[in-house]
Amino acid sequence: MPIDRHIIDQINEKTDIVALVSPYVNLVKKGKNYMGQCPFHDDKSPSFSVSPEKHLAKCMACGEGGSPIVFYQKIKNVSFPEAVKALAQPLGIEVDVEVNSNPTLKEHELMKEASSFYTFYLSNSTYGKTALNYLEKRGILKEDIAHFEIGLAPKEKDALYQILKNKGFDPTMMVDLGLVKQREDGSYYDLMTKRITFPIHDKEGRVVGFSGRTLEDDPVKYLNTPETKIFKKGEVLYHLFQASRDIRMKKKVILYEGFFDVIASYKSGLGNAVATMGTALTKQQALLLKQVTSDVLIAYDGDNAGQQATMKAIQILEEARLRIDIVSLKDGLDPDDYLKKYGPEAFQVAFTKTVDPLVFSYEFHKKGLDLKNSNDIQEFKTRIKRMLRLKDQSIQEIYLKQLAKDIGSSYDSVMPKDNSYGTPDQKPFLPKPKPAPVKSLKKYYSAEIQLFIAMTLNYDDARRIDDALGTQYVADVDLFKLRGHLMLGYYKTYEIFDLETYKSTLTPELLDVFESKVENTLVWKITPKFEETNITDLLSVMKNIINEKRYIQVMEAIKNENEAYTQTAYVEEQKKIKNQMEKGKVKS
Template sequence: MGDDVDRIKSRLDVVDIVGDYVKLTRSGRNYKGLCPFHEEKTPSFYVSQERQSWHCFGCGKGGDIFSFVMEKEGLSFPEALSLLARRAGIEIESYRRSDGSGKKTLFDIMEEACSLFRTCMNGDQGSVPRGYLDRRMIPPQVRSSFELGWSPPSWSFMVQYIKKKGISLKDAERCGLVLRGNRGPYDRFRGRVIFPIRDITGRLVAFGGRIVDGDGAKYLNSPETEIYSKRRTLYLIDKAKGAIRNGGHSIIVEGYMDALRLHMEGYPQTVATLGTALTEDQATILKRLADEVFICYDADQAGQTAAIRGMYVLQQAGLSVKVVALPEGKDPDDLLRSDGGKARFNDCLKEALPLVEHHIKLLSPAIKDDRTRKSAIHDLLEGLSNIDVTDVSPYLPSLAALLGIRDFEVLDALERVRSKRRKTDRSFDTEEIPSSLPDEGQQSQEMPPLPEIALISLLWSECDLRRKCDTREVVELLSDPRLKLMASSIMMGESPSSLEKRWLEMGETFQLRVLARGGAYLDEFTQNSDWKWRHFCHLLYRQKGQMRYNELRVKMLKGEATTREIREMEDLRQKLVSQKGS
């Protein structure tokens, strides 16, 4: 077993393994991100490529690729060994749980089924599906590399194979391969081209089947099982993740054939949804890999309108969403197979619109039509209410003109939609005000915002800044009371070494942890101290302005704001928009 472990470690990089679960950014010689094992707002989770290890300074957990996968997936060591061996392309002895059951066994059964489907595709039984794929311009090498298979049009082909292999029919049912009827078990997939669906780690979790001849649904997917949730899965994510991470964006399409075609034509960052609207879980997976996503769905307006809600889910997760408009009547596969299709597709990518702009353009005709105006406005406001007001602000003039109202009335309408949603989501119609402040113990575990930590660390390390700054102005920029106290102590003239000694004697480690984290964070910036000071002051001024804007907005919506406060709010809004673009 020791040799297997060493071979696997030699082929896999801890940054790639952890990067499937955590959004990592370079920090000096290491990588950092938010810990996947406890809640935190400031990254304390570090990955060392040099040592091939990971460690969280917040919760204390750490180790190598095996311990990470065991912790994250809830696997035993043999199961983690087997999973990583498959990813590394290494054949090892098959380790199982002592009772011979559980998720590991289900993955094995899925691999057995995949092997059978591929054998059928390449054998005498596969002439029909091979002909179909030839017509769709899917060549043999692509069929092989993407593991395409064939399920013969039989009710018992898989059932007989399962029995022959000595696999429990009950486990085959748990995998979704077999159904049980009045006359006994029968095959789920019959007469279909099979598309294996793997999760981001490469485990085979489901199949999609495309019918070739006969009656039945055009596409049939595996049901939800112990190892498969369509909400948390994207077709080809296992192959696309590296290209997404390296290229800085992903492309989302609807169908298996669309995804295959894009991979064939040089867009390896492509994934496909699995017959559902986009979900928060899928958004989380994509956000870990890159910050930008291009949505490339079929061109018909009905389909685009239905998919909008899922697109806003992506933007809510912090992704920059752009929507690709294809020629009418074309899907990505159709377009790329046509003459000059790749050049036309590239033009479509270049002309992709930000989600908000696309949504406005999509609904403008319906809003201008008296018969559909009301429902179209409702759909538009429902979508826009899901995202931050600063993302909507650049479009306020065009929205106001389209709706025939003033800018602030657009904001009011969006707030009413949000308010209605909040009331629907809550069990009781009460203000969302915490019943009490966090206790001292809870507060001590929470680190303040990183810009505030950086500001304190600069004061600590730069005596010139301490001499130039006004204590009151610095303290007013800080929101955390513990940092306010630290700033006052530092600015009063006591030397850093004296303060450090006093904190240690009193057993106050919070200040030292803040300074350690701030120092490490500041090391990532190559600019001089004056630039860093201006940069973090700007961030905190903006944060303070946003808080004041929100406070005034609440007063205005309650009808309690004075004329002066409304003017102040509008001035703040314009400043926030201009600062965001700077």
Template sequence: MVDLSNFVPEDVIEDIRNANDIVDVISDYVQLNKQGRNYFGLCPFHDEKTPSFSVTQDKQIFHCFGCGKGGNVITFLMELEGLTFIETIKYLADRRGIELPQSIVQTTKTQATSSDEQILSAYKWLEKLYHYLLRFAKDGQEGKEYFAKRGLTNETIDLFKLGYAPNQKTFTASFLEKKGFHLQQLQKAGILINKSNGETIDRFYGRVIFPIRNHLGVIVGFGARSIDKQAPKYLNSSESQLFQKSKLLYNFDLAKKHIRKENEAILFEGYMDVISAYQAGIKNVIATMGTSLTESQARLLRRYVETVIICYDSDEAGIEATYRAAHLLEQVDCHVKIAVLKDGFDPDTYIQTYGGDNFINKVLQPSETFMSFYMRYLKKDFKLQSKSDQLRYIQTVLKEIAKMNSSIEREYYLKVLASEFNITLESLNQEIKTFLKTNQDQQDNRKKDSYTKKATHFYQQKRLLPAYHNAERQLIVYMLQDRTITDKVKEELGVAFNIDQHKIIVTHLYAYYEEGHPPDISLFIEKLEDESLKHLVAEITMTSPVYEVSSDEIKDYIRIIREEYEDVSYINKLKKEQKMAEQQNDPLTAAKIALKIIEQQRK
């Protein structure tokens, strides 16, 4: 695709970047906590359990101390979302209600020719069509009656853009063809189906439609439910690069801000559970796509929130699914609670029967801990009237209790066990010591491995860097914040830095100031094209301390850099002379030069 950054004037880019505070934008993806001047959270670019991802508001940049990623708000979205520059600019402009100049909008429209963009466009048209038919057309009456029976208001139907695919199998194909879409491409995407008789039909005909949006609010597929006896009862869009059930959570785009506000997410199994809860005023609600929770979804949730309440159906299948989901969420360090529904209810029917307030007060608030649920869940695998099974059950529970970090929690559940099975607390404490020691050994090994992995090249360099290298890094930090310092360095050193990447950075920095730009680290990063340089600038500015600096200190940095540069230049000159002496078959001269080189390197 053509690089469209040239089509967007610099002042427009600057207005958009300044309107989108980096902390606000990244908070849409990561739960950030303020520590001192910076914000920290779990890195979205790699898996980690201890936050090493840092965002600085005053510099408007981010940097991960674990994987080395770094940059500004535009870099962040381009790398995380895989967006082009112009897509990022459009997204940020829309986010803050900034209108792009019409010339830019038209230019970008001509570029929207990729297969994915065409499919997304088809989904938008279908969302409008299905929703219109449901709300206003005779052909959508069946769907309208279905949702009315399920207790949904028109406002809720409009908010979730619920729809109905008409029973006329070829209606959708004709509609999309008239809009200029190629049926073959839509068949390949699974929107339409080509029958053996050559007829092209709607994949979802005769079903109510639930549009599926990604976390950015972009529709990427549909979920559909049969309202008669048509099989299968539930049907989703085909798996594709755009629609991956294992990575999507229903309603996540609307729920994100409420999840952050409440600092907990409520996880359901079905679309209607989410919609009923949302209509009842419970808005931090999400659901899987009719499948078991996946590790990707669990990690996504953990980036946003610590506490997840699982509220699945109360039948046997729901209880099994609850255990699997809870186990996955525990593994990614979520604090898990289980909301228990009585009498065979699912969340939707409970809310429709008793209302949202009762659901909050009698289902969500009394949620049990994972351990309480686990102890209850585990009993189905043992015949507890048998002494041997009792002992095996106790051993299994002790292994799980031993994994708890809190000694208070451990003692609480040991007391529950002691009371239930008439065992002394002392004997249980004695028994659990073996499991605690095993867990401690495993944790020590993991910490050792984690430390080794985290001691990445920039950490090692920070500890082991020679004086001239540290001087160059520190000088670059001051140059990024003060043009007069940059002018002095340019006059006295030029590009005579010793590290090649530093030479490139200062060359760009000289040009940046000559173009009349202000000292602005985020803007400077935006001007760099090389991703590795963007990461390095972010890393240097986040890890090098900034103090009030005197002219004498700047002179000292320059002196250290120059001395190393001159030493290296002198050694290189000697090496050339040594090579020439060897070529002229003069071993005595070559040996004398070698001694000079050794003496110079020892200085």
């Protein structure tokens, strides 16, 4: 059930908002209010205002923040019910709200214990001195070790197993989580030994797995936790949880391939860094990034494998509608080696010199081709055509002119007669657009969008509108799905509509629908307020859609001389429906 509005107001009014914000912002009293640097963006001058009188904490520059509950939700990156429950508890306010229980609580406790053991062993053992010397040679100091919770798996074959067993953890769970293995004789041994350990956290900050870097002469340099019920390699990003605040402040994330690249970035002052742990970027990881930023800087290794991975990442990130830039480090060095060779200052400068994905892709496609060879010229043209397939005309013209120049030909020659590249009068390579709404149905699409927006502004209105429209009065199936999710999904947990929280609950498909059909409309952008008469009028418009749809079908049948009826019968039905529509017509 939705949280009672009275409870929400009570929590917001009784929470000491200055005390709530102070751990995250250095506040200075200015008159009635307090000011400080915004914790949600890279704030050069104090823009974050805290008003004890109004119970608000909000940035005057970026707009982030709000009531105590909303501030807590955003700064802690938790759900609305979790924020409500967390703030209600110290106030002694009882809240009848179900926060999703953690069915894997024991598993996460076990992984936390394993991580604690590894970090303790690194700093408190003879073998740990060897590991610390190795890390120091790589420029990793004590403060870096603490931030990344780096540890060490001992030489002993079952040290971790014995520690966890003595703490009362089930050996079967240890096996299931990939920490230990079982021999045929029934005895247990640790998965990782003699390895520096890097804990991997999920987006909530819980340890879900490890990657171990060998300290010995082992052909397997890195050994990772196998996939388990809490660890899916393609669904997590290294350092994302720790970097979330930096990412929000800088409104950009740097995407690397490996752990040491992220550590190098952090040491150089670029803490908004995450890594894919040496694997190809996945769609799930791209959506994780989209939850914290819309701007991604790819900084993969400069070798051929790194460039191939960059090309794949560009495609995944573009599909997720993220802005992309690429940094190419000179000498083909990976980020960690570049920092060692040139130092932190040069490292930061290098990250200001980026190229857009088309520049990178163009050079990548040209690489290794002999542009005096006719076969290579044809291959190059094919690659560039594919690259430009979804780009607008002005972008295509720029690159087609560059293509003509590179192959020593004219611009006209790269514009085939079959129009596979397009003509100046067309937008080539664009996918076929979805059929435009039938002209006479446009007012219904408009009404349905406005009603959906009204549903996001008030829960009581949302219930009334949903009951009135039901499954019968629908102009657009996608909007119908959004409406269903809003009522049966979102509003089952949240009473107040919060844009970012709502978007985080949508599937990728529904997120695309919401962004394209609702969020990008003018009606949404002007944040309207709907009066009772507005909603009543819009509902009246929608009530007539069934007759309108039937009328269109009849007209289409007359046009096609459908054999099921005679043309005369259709004309008669058309007149009948037209009369019904006129009787029920309401001005929209």
